[in-house]
Amino acid sequence: MGLYEELQEALNSDRVSSNETILEQHSKDESYHTPRFPDVVVFPETTDEVSEIMKLANKYHSPVVPFGLGSSLEGNVIPNEQDTITIDFSLMNKVLEVRENDFLVKVQPGVTRSQLNKELKKYGLFFSVDPGADATLGGMAATNASGTTAVKYGVMRDQVRDLEVILADGAIIHTGNLAAKSSSGFHLNGLFVGSEGTLGCFTELTLKVYGIPEHTMAARASFDSVDDAVEAVVGILQAGVPIARVELVDEQSMKQMNLYSGTTYKEGPTLFLEFHGNEAGLNHDIEFTREIVLDKNCKEIKFESDTAARNRLWEARHNVAYAYIHGHPGKKQMVTDVCVPISKLAGAIKEARVAIEDSGLSGGVVGHVGDGNYHALIMIDPANQEDVEKAKHVNTRIVNYALKRGGTCTGEHGVGIGKQEYQEKEHGEALVVMQKIKQALDPDAILNPNKILKNNSVKQL
Ligand SMILES: Cc1cc2nc3c(=O)[nH]c(=O)nc-3n(C[C@H](O)[C@H](O)[C@H](O)COP(=O)(O)OP(=O)(O)OC[C@H]3O[C@@H](n4cnc5c(N)ncnc54)[C@H](O)[C@@H]3O)c2cc1C
Numbered sequence: 001m002g003l004y005e006e007l008q009e010a011l012n013s014d015r016v017s018s019n020e021t022i023l024e025q026h027s028k029d030e031s032y033h034t035p036r037f038p039d040v041v042v043f044p045e046t047t048d049e050v051s052e053i054m055k056l057a058n059k060y061h062s063p064v065v066p067f068g069l070g071s072s073l074e075g076n077v078i079p080n081e082q083d084t085i086t087i088d089f090s091l092m093n094k095v096l097e098v099r100e101n102d103f104l105v106k107v108q109p110g111v112t113r114s115q116l117n118k119e120l121k122k123y124g125l126f127f128s129v130d131p132g133a134d135a136t137l138g139g140m141a142a143t144n145a146s147g148t149t150a151v152k153y154g155v156m157r158d159q160v161r162d163l164e165v166i167l168a169d170g171a172i173i174h175t176g177n178l179a180a181k182s183s184s185g186f187h188l189n190g191l192f193v194g195s196e197g198t199l200g201c202f203t204e205l206t207l208k209v210y211g212i213p214e215h216t217m218a219a220r221a222s223f224d225s226v227d228d229a230v231e232a233v234v235g236i237l238q239a240g241v242p243i244a245r246v247e248l249v250d251e252q253s254m255k256q257m258n259l260y261s262g263t264t265y266k267e268g269p270t271l272f273l274e275f276h277g278n279e280a281g282l283n284h285d286i287e288f289t290r291e292i293v294l295d296k297n298c299k300e301i302k303f304e305s306d307t308a309a310r311n312r313l314w315e316a317r318h319n320v321a322y323a324y325i326h327g328h329p330g331k332k333q334m335v336t337d338v339c340v341p342i343s344k345l346a347g348a349i350k351e352a353r354v355a356i357e358d359s360g361l362s363g364g365v366v367g368h369v370g371d372g373n374y375h376a377l378i379m380i381d382p383a384n385q386e387d388v389e390k391a392k393h394v395n396t397r398i399v400n401y402a403l404k405r406g407g408t409c410t411g412e413h414g415v416g417i418g419k420q421e422y423q424e425k426e427h428g429e430a431l432v433v434m435q436k437i438k439q440a441l442d443p444d445a446i447l448n449p450n451k452i453l454k455n456n457s458v459k460q461l
Pocket of ligand 1: 448
């Protein structure tokens with residue numbers, strides 16, 4: 001019996017597939033990176049089945065790529081070796097337990113963000129992390145995803161209390177517990193969150209949830225310059241306004257948004273804002289914010305309290321990436337993802353704008369500016385080597401600018417293959433520590449090999 005037959009025996013045969021269409025679906029993510037087919041895709045339903053798959057992968061020295069929804073942007077799920085087994089977690093999609101009094105929920109990794117929020121709504125609760133795409137919780141934990149609400153509630157790493165993880169040899173461990181704090185042992189939650197499938201497969205996640213706010217208000221504030229918009233954000237944060245979301249969309253992206261979403265928003269650098277709280281607190285926050293943005297030369301501020309208008313506003317914001325894709329038929333998007341200290345944000349965004357213009361490529365800048373994270377969305381033809389090189393040059397310029405100012409090459413999308421070349425520059429000697437951790441936990445390099453770290457050897461810098 002070979003690997004395929006043993007996998008069929010471990011799972012029901014209909015949950016082991018080498019069908020061309022299935023392989024194609026698991027050969028790519030949402031990025032411009034070149035797809036590559038895995039050899040086989042498996043669809044486990046239980047923790048024990050995942051453990052069994054890992055034991056077989058070990059036996060046959062087969063690489064394993066965990067797969068959530070494939071919405072990642074740095075080639076994170078693209079196999080890069082022969083004989084790859086992709087583990088698709090879509091059938092492990094149950095909300096296992098809602099502990100409403102503890103503000104905790106236990107889920108399987110294939111549960112999606114919107115599926116979880118639909119279930120939590122019954123309890124007056126919600127899960128805060130919103131990366132725009134309807135990603136799986138397993139994938140979001142593995143990339144340490146964040147998005148629009150991180151400025152108030154934090155990133156995935158802040159929400160994870162415990163993970164059930166299958167290690168490379170099939171062993172099953174828990175990385176945390178249910179307590180709100182702990183000083184016990186190394187912080188394994190912190191290590192495994194953001195490990196992009198290179199250290200283990202998550203089979204259960206216990207996550208923090210929040211009470212649905214009594215009132216929510218959204219707003220749109222337009223400016224003549226990105227500088228003014230960013231200064232307004234700094235002013236809002238310095239004033240201690242507990243803003244729940246603050247997003248910057250530049251002029252080019254506002255134009256794409258209006259074309260795609262049918263909105264008629266003013267086409268200048270714009271902040272999209274959201275406030276959560278009780279009525280009295282909210283009114284105070286709104287008035288304070290209005291004063292701050294007007295002081296920073298805001299040209300127009302419009303508040304939206306009714307749910308439909310608010311949803312429309314955030315839908316338009318979340319669809320900016322698709323607006324660019326729709327506006328550039330046949331092209332793919334390269335998305336940069338640096339994060340800088342907030343004091344360096346205005347300069348960083350200006351540098352990104354100049355880098356895009358110098359390249360001659362079409363693109364814009366959007367950002368989760370409350371935490372200094374922004375994206376340049378650059379449209380390229382992946383088959384045109386000149387386009388790819390130009391976009392890579394823009395990316396490098398943006399990353400180098402961020403690293404020189406104490407920032408990071410990726411705020412939320414992860415390293416995958418796209419950000420590997422910046423790891424040494426960003427981490428220095430600490431990269432050797434990461435290599436040693438990888439070697440200790442996955443000595444044969446079967447877990448998502450050659451992602452984050454280039455190979456499994458420990459290289460003294
Ligand atoms: C239009 C658009 C907008 C986006 N905006 C944002 C944003 O604002 N913020 C943000 O953070 N991201 C954003 N993303 C990126 C993306 O949604 C995230 O990277 C997401 O967290 C990946 O989840 P997924 O379920 O699609 O995982 P996948 O893409 O399938 O996998 C991502 C990584 O997780 C690993 N993985 C998956 N499941 C498991 C598991 N069970 N155990 C261990 N490892 C696993 C994979 O091996 C891979 O390395 C955006 C993407 C798109 C397309």
